[in-house]
Each structure stands twice: as structure tokens, then as C-alpha cells.
Amino acid sequence: MENYLRVGIITATHGIKGEVKVFPTTDDMGRFKQLKQVFLDTGKEYMELEIAGVKFFKQWAILKFKGIDNINDVEKYKGHDLLVTRENAVELSEDEYFICDILDSLVVTDEGEELGTLTDVMTTGANDVYVVTRKDGSEVLLPSIKECILEVDAENKRILVHLMPGLL
Incomplete structure (x- = not known):
């Protein structure tokens, strides 16, 4: 960190x-x-x-x-x-992370598939969007909402996600 x-x-x-x-x-x-x-x-x-x-x-x-x-x-x-x-630094609430602490995290689906690496976080008006770069260089954009981002382990650089229909 x-x-x-x-x-x-x-x-x-x-x-x-x-x-x-x-x-x-x-x-x-x-x-x-x-x-x-x-x-x-x-x-x-x-x-x-x-x-x-x-x-x-x-x-x-x-x-x-x-x-x-x-x-x-x-x-x-x-x-x-x-x-x-x-x-x-400011005190973070539960389920809040400094972006620098989660960048380069391995992103894994709830079905066990390695999706890619978190390479950027875009801040938008409604919610953040996680940019995941796949091994082939393509990107997947995941909304940072509890239905999609299931678990963030900043210490071990691992993020568990659920792919909602239409995200791939």
C-alpha cells in the first residue's frame, strides 16, 4: 500500500x-x-x-x-x-477504498473465472466505474454497485464480481 x-x-x-x-x-x-x-x-x-x-x-x-x-x-x-x-488521510467508511489501494487487483467472477486486472476507476455522478483490462487487451466496464462488486480485498489485491447480463 x-x-x-x-x-x-x-x-x-x-x-x-x-x-x-x-x-x-x-x-x-x-x-x-x-x-x-x-x-x-x-x-x-x-x-x-x-x-x-x-x-x-x-x-x-x-x-x-x-x-x-x-x-x-x-x-x-x-x-x-x-x-x-x-x-x-480521511477516514474511510466500510466498503470504501483508496483507488491506489485497489488498482492492479485481480478481478474474479463469482463463477471462478479470472476476468482481468483493475486498471482504472472512473468517477461519475451516480457511481464509480471499474475498468478491468482482460488478457487480450480488451476492457470491461463494471459499475461499482453492490449487485456487481461483491467483495473487495484491498490487502490481497483481489476483487470478486458478479457479471450482470449485458456487461460482456
Whole structure:
């Protein structure tokens, strides 16, 4: 399992005083208000940053980091991920999983057939959709509903599914 989880991506600078525009990759954008620190993936290392201020504009979080007071200090980090440690991740309810924990899971039908590997999870308005890549390279899209996804074992990377009529 990953020790760090992505909560956002720096998309642009905001103003000249070192603030950044962040596209949130978390379900709850308001959680930036509770965060005291994040880790910036510089490409070489994870740099710990203390959050000094948070505001919101449309779908963006605007973050200010302690000790970074100039646009030139943050401009080079456009496109870089902001991460939190697993200990600082949101609490999950029963039957909720971090996508990174279930990707690459073996997907098996309730009839014992190996369907393929979970390669992506698409988030939609109604429910998530699991993208399963078969050995021949074709994809099967499975709605993440209890009638279809019977059991998820994130620790052992195994997902048990029921193929509803018309899915194949």
C-alpha cells in the first residue's frame, strides 16, 4: 500500500506572493482547511510544506505555504502532486477504498473465472466505474454497485464480481 496519498495537483501560481492554485483530487475539498502540512512531490524527493492559508475559488483550492512568499519560488512546481501521509488521510467508511489501494487487483467472477486486472476507476455522478483490462487487451466496464462488486480485498489485491447480463 502507498504511504502517501495525492490530495491535489498544483496547476498554476496565484498572484505574486507565492500562492498556488490546486486542483483537488480528494472527494472533500474542504479538507484542505484541516490540513496543516502536505508533501510536494518535486520529482526527486517529497518536500514537506506547512500550509499557512487556504481559500477557495470555484473548483480550486488556493494554498499559501509558510516560507514561500514569491511567485518565483513556486512557479517551478506547476503540475506537481501534493500528498498527505496515510495517517493524515480521511477516514474511510466500510466498503470504501483508496483507488491506489485497489488498482492492479485481480478481478474474479463469482463463477471462478479470472476476468482481468483493475486498471482504472472512473468517477461519475451516480457511481464509480471499474475498468478491468482482460488478457487480450480488451476492457470491461463494471459499475461499482453492490449487485456487481461483491467483495473487495484491498490487502490481497483481489476483487470478486458478479457479471450482470449485458456487461460482456
